Amino acid sequence: MELLITYARPYWKKITVAILAVTMMALATLTQPQFLEKMMAAIIADKSDLILKNGFYLLLLALVGIVAGVTGTYFASQVSQSVAADIRQAEYEKIQQFSLEQVQSYSSANLVVRLTNDINQVQQLVMQSLQMVLRVPILFVGAIILSIWTLPSLWWVVLLMIVLIVLSSKRIFAMMGRYFGKIQQLIDQNNTLAQENLSGVRVVKSFNQQGQEEASFAQNTQELTDVNRRIGYLFNLMFPIFMLISYAAIAAAMLFISTSIKEAPDQLAKITPFITYLNQILMALLMLGMISTFASRGFVSLKRIAGIMAEKTEHQKKGNQLAMAKEHFLTKELTVRDVSFTYPKAENAVLHDLSFTLPAGQTLGVVGSTGSGKSTLALLLARLYQADAGQITVDGHAIEEIASSDWHQSVAIVMQKPVLFSGTIASNLKMGKEDASPEEMAEAVDAAQAADFVDAYPDGLEHEIAERSANLSGGQKQRLSLARALVKKPRLLILDDATSALDARSERRVQDVLANDFQKTTKVIIAEKIASIIHADQIIVLDAGQIVGVGSHNELLSNSPVYREIYQSQKGKGQEND
Numbered sequence: 140m141e142l143l144i145t146y147a148r149p150y151w152k153k154i155t156v157a158i159l160a161v162t163m164m165a166l167a168t169l170t171q172p173q174f175l176e177k178m179m180a181a182i183i184a185d186k187s188d189l190i191l192k193n194g195f196y197l198l199l200l201a202l203v204g205i206v207a208g209v210t211g212t213y214f215a216s217q218v219s220q221s222v223a224a225d226i227r228q229a230e231y232e233k234i235q236q237f238s239l240e241q242v243q244s245y246s247s248a249n250l251v252v253r254l255t256n257d258i259n260q261v262q263q264l265v266m267q268s269l270q271m272v273l274r275v276p277i278l279f280v281g282a283i284i285l286s287i288w289t290l291p292s293l294w295w296v297v298l299l300m301i302v303l304i305v306l307s308s309k310r311i312f313a314m315m316g317r318y319f320g321k322i323q324q325l326i327d328q329n330n331t332l333a334q335e336n337l338s339g340v341r342v343v344k345s346f347n348q349q350g351q352e353e354a355s356f357a358q359n360t361q362e363l364t365d366v367n368r369r370i371g372y373l374f375n376l377m378f379p380i381f382m383l384i385s386y387a388a389i390a391a392a393m394l395f396i397s398t399s400i401k402e403a404p405d406q407l408a409k410i411t412p413f414i415t416y417l418n419q420i421l422m423a424l425l426m427l428g429m430i431s432t433f434a435s436r437g438f439v440s441l442k443r444i445a446g447i448m449a450e451k452t453e454h455q456k457k458g459n460q461l462a463m464a465k466e467h468f469l470t471k472e473l474t475v476r477d478v479s480f481t482y483p484k485a486e487n488a489v490l491h492d493l494s495f496t497l498p499a500g501q502t503l504g505v506v507g508s509t510g511s512g513k514s515t516l517a518l519l520l521a522r523l524y525q526a527d528a529g530q531i532t533v534d535g536h537a538i539e540e541i542a543s544s545d546w547h548q549s550v551a552i553v554m555q556k557p558v559l560f561s562g563t564i565a566s567n568l569k570m571g572k573e574d575a576s577p578e579e580m581a582e583a584v585d586a587a588q589a590a591d592f593v594d595a596y597p598d599g600l601e602h603e604i605a606e607r608s609a610n611l612s613g614g615q616k617q618r619l620s621l622a623r624a625l626v627k628k629p630r631l632l633i634l635d636d637a638t639s640a641l642d643a644r645s646e647r648r649v650q651d652v653l654a655n656d657f658q659k660t661t662k663v664i665i666a667e668k669i670a671s672i673i674h675a676d677q678i679i680v681l682d683a684g685q686i687v688g689v690g691s692h693n694e695l696l697s698n699s700p701v702y703r704e705i706y707q708s709q710k711g712k713g714q715e716n717d
């Protein structure tokens with residue numbers, strides 16, 4: 140609720156207009172039966188001038204009601220859309236600041252639902268609240284008072300109708316309530332399934348898994364449909380029950396009036412407004428039902444959004460952070476001291492007590508068998524995860540202390556699985572350096588051995604990259620993500636198996652560029668092939684999350700059996716670089 144108030148506050152003027160308009164509409168609705176009564180009396184008394192006069196007032200009231208209604212809806216819709224857009228933007232910005240751990244703990248599909256479906260629920264809640272917030276109490280209380288004022292002897296009919304409607308709707312809403320939370324959960328699952336299936340469409344097709352995928356999706360959709368249908372049934376049940384109660388009330392009113400009509404003939408004119416008031420009470424209760432439905436769904440969604448907004452991001456957790464300009468970043472050394480790490484929700488640590496020092500400007504090679512923790516070390520160095528124990532420091536400062544914006548200015552990582560975004564080659568490269576000139580981009584493309592295919596496109600750097608970079612080969616994607624890191628001219632460059640798809644000649648050229656043009660850059664190169672790191676100043680050998688060898692290539696050959704074994708197994712494949 141607090142969240143909603145914060146985001147609605149800037150629109151208080153429009154909110155006031157919307158509420159005033161809706162109030163006016165409710166007052167017009169309440170006044171209408173009064174003129175109806177006068178008109179009925181005029182008809183009974185056969186006074187045509189009075190019929191005309193009251194008919195005119197009735198028309199005028201209807202007009203006021205329409206204008207007020209349109210104005211109210213217009214402003215309510217403007218406010219609800221603006222509030223929803225503001226919350227969506229703020230939520231998106233917050234998610235952007237999330238750590239990898241936070242994103243993974245929610246799952247990306249869940250975050251998408253929180254940004255789309257949940258925001259829509261909140262928008263509906265704002266819209267409906269503005270339309271009904273004063274209208275419902277005014278109509279409800281006003282119609283009760285006026286109905287009893289019109290025919291005081293029938294007060295018990297009014298009361299009985301209200302009690303019966305409230306009791307039956309309470310029962311129905313209690314049954315509905317438990318389904319609303321379930322709906323959000325099922326939508327999350329639905330999104331996860333669709334996202335996974337579509338992003339892995341090639342695998343699904345090649346393994347002929349469409350049937351299996353369809354079955355899982357169908358099961359989830361079926362559950363979602365069942366829950367929605369149950370809510371629908373309950374809703375559909377509500378209206379006939381309400382109508383039944385109100386018709387019973389009208390019938391009872393008619394019956395009692397008919398017995399006293401001879402003694403009090405003026406009651407004939409009053410029965411029509413009385414019935415209209417009963418209908419208005421029913422309308423108010425129906426609206427109350429609707430708003431509570433939107434409220435139940437809207438508040439579930441608001442709570443989920445508030446959960447995101449309340450997450451502490453790294454920047455907030457650390458308080459004042461150390462500013463470190465790019466030119467002063469990593470001028471001495473990068474040290475890793477007794478670092479251990481366990482993935483969130485995992486049982487066993489994947490890195491154990493790692494320690495090494497890398498002087499600025501040098502190259503560290505990291506080798507090890509599959510699953511030995513090489514990528515995990517890269518993620519810790521890139522500050523995408525935080526070590527559970529031990530410390531990583533840059534020039535003596537713990538990396539978490541350094542302002543994250545400064546950090547990201549100075550560090551670049553090329554992941555094992557390259558990720559590019561839909562847009563152009565240039566727009567992807569500019570993620571590395573926002574204001575990169577065409578020359579700088581061309582230089583980076585050249586350094587990453589991507590010039591051949593980029594220059595072959597008639598539109599060069601402006602060539603479009605499709606969604607999930609489906610129009611690029613694996614090697615092209617890898618080269619472009621390398622170019623994106625190089626254009627940044629980072630102080631710390633982390634390459635996680637980033638040249639695996641390059642032929643030996645291209646890889647050697649990349650190594651030459653790194654050695655000659657990136658001398659001030661400290662490099663961490665993770666590689667499957669020893670040939671990729673053979674010239675590194677220092678190589679560490681990882682095995683089951685532990686360092687089992689440190690030294691240069693020649694030192695390791697003589698003193699690390701694990702390294703020697705890897706080298707022997709690759710001999711003949713990667714010797715070109717030897």
Ligand SMILES: Nc1ncnc2c1ncn2[C@@H]1O[C@H](COP(=O)(O)OP(=O)(O)OP(=O)(O)O)[C@@H](O)[C@H]1O
Pocket residue numbers: 482483485489507508509510511512513514515516555
């Ligand atoms: N997000 C994660 N959650 C839980 N465990 C993970 C996660 N990512 C990796 N692991 C586990 O951590 C261990 C180390 O994985 P890592 O990716 O660092 O290995 P690697 O040496 O880079 O392997 P490869 O050479 O195959 O890329 C593996 O046992 C893996 O199963």
